[in-house]
Amino acid sequence: MITHTHRPLRVVLYEGSGSIALPAESRAKVMMALLDQGYTVTRSGHGASAVPHDDRSLLVLGAFEGRAPALEDATGLVSIDTRDITGLAPDAIVALVSKSRGDKPMNEPGKWKPWFPVIDYSRCTNCMQCLSFCLFDVYGVSEDNKIQVQNNDNCKTNCPACSRVCPEVAIMFPKYQAGPINGDEINESESGREKIKVDISSLLGGDIYSALKDRSAAAKSRFSKERSPDKALDERKKCLTKLVGDGFIPADVLASLPSTEEILKKAEIAKAKAAAALAAQ
Amino acid sequence: MSSPATILYCRCAYAQVVPTGVKNDVLQQLCASEASFETVSDLCEMAAHRDPRLQAIAACSKLRIAACYPRAVKGLFQQAGFPLPAETEILNMRTQTAAEITESLLRSDS
Known part of the structure; x- marks a missing residue:
């Protein structure tokens, strides 16, 4: 982990x-x-x-x-x-x-960046969209059916994509430059964003990328520059491309990651988890 | 006389998102005082590892923290499993001046 x-x-x-x-x-x-x-x-x-x-x-x-x-x-x-x-x-x-x-090992700045999502539970509504959006299993569900960050190390450095699509502005990356992703207070226009619920499954009925782009075009006026599905999608794609370029993920493995079917399946599982968590509350 | 506050300074050494001038000035002013204080290299790094030292910090009474956005700092501690007491005072080196921060950190309650 x-x-x-x-x-x-x-x-x-x-x-x-x-x-x-x-x-x-x-x-x-x-x-x-x-x-x-x-x-x-x-x-x-x-x-x-x-x-x-x-x-x-x-x-x-x-x-x-x-x-x-x-x-x-x-x-x-x-x-x-x-x-x-x-x-x-x-x-x-x-x-x-x-x-x-001496030679006792110690973490040292410059060799790694602590980059991972931090959930603001005062805003989070447990909708599970982050869980279904992230392709790297950073998120999971606790025993009491609450969304939580379970695999920090899986998070891709400098990718705040999940934060951009969180409907409650509840996901922060403290090392990010701009607000509200960095934890800055949320302004009114961001709060308006709270009312926009995205049905991930419906977005992914066709091609995942074009579907999200269509969705973002419809909601464009309600998204701030820092929190847009367009940026989120681009970052996720860049992240995947970089991983391939760096040799961390072989192209064939990558090809198997974000297929529409898999994402749909993942979304369904997340949906079921979310429903179960809500029912248990 | 009431017990003194616990002062914690985060250096944000693992990423340069806190203005260098502000964080240097805050540390210099703390060093110029006679106060005892705690410093950590990076709270994010500690939270990422669920460092149990965060628990010791969260257990302190009258805690004053110089770091970054309060929402982020509270979230880091909570996510690590050691929520901060509600009365914790968090000073933001990304938006406040060094003078404002140091004044709050070193303020006497007596």
Whole structure:
């Protein structure tokens, strides 16, 4: 399901009793560099509560003037490593963290983009259109018949197509540039969109692409630029084409994916799931 | 005196959708304060992996988060299985200024 599961190391920049505080500029440089490399960093100073530790390792950095204390978690659940950073420049502190981490695997920015749909359940009506629209099984149904995102990793990076066709404007992609797909508030024209229910099965009676285009032409005036079935369809097609181009999906496998019959079947299954979910409510 | 708020800053390091100037300024101003605070590389990345650390964050009282759109941030936590308390304050680095955000984050309730 999810393959990028290496959790970041939690680094604690300790500036409490027994340690000398870093200059603010150095503190900011160190924190920016560590965050940009994927670490989680706690600044331990004064005036706010810290999030409790969990079961990971802690790396505690402090200007202890050569006397980094040996610390042990009272519960025995967390391994604590302390390092003295007295007199070290920001670059040297970041290098020290890398050295302390060693070869422990960690997710790192730049190697993967967290791209997946996020459902706004305050708007979602469980209509299951996203489930029938997505060709990659990103969506599924929970035990209590609610639509949910079940396979994040199946989502195709930069494809927000399902969000564009959601009749309730309930699907967000936080890494998308424009609203309301990025989670921005929904304006009145988008709210008007809520009343448009699309019967996916009827759309797919003929050729899937021409059917959706016909449907979009009829409803064009009611769709915003960012939320249109035309764009959704193009993105889905681009996504498939890119997958073939990159060699991720052989052409013959792709050819078997979006046939009209299969989509119709999928829509029927989704419809049945939706009906069952609604009946159970 | 009431307990201090928990401050969380999201760097959005896995995608450059938060303006660099704003997120740098917010972090610099937090660093210039004396407050303790938490920072994460990317809340989306953590939510994608159902990182249990999100549960620890959601369990904090008086939580203030500097990240992006509140609707998206709430959705991320909920989808990960750890809904945020209703009173959580979410500041949006994609639309607000660094000064507005820092003022809200460091505001004293006492």
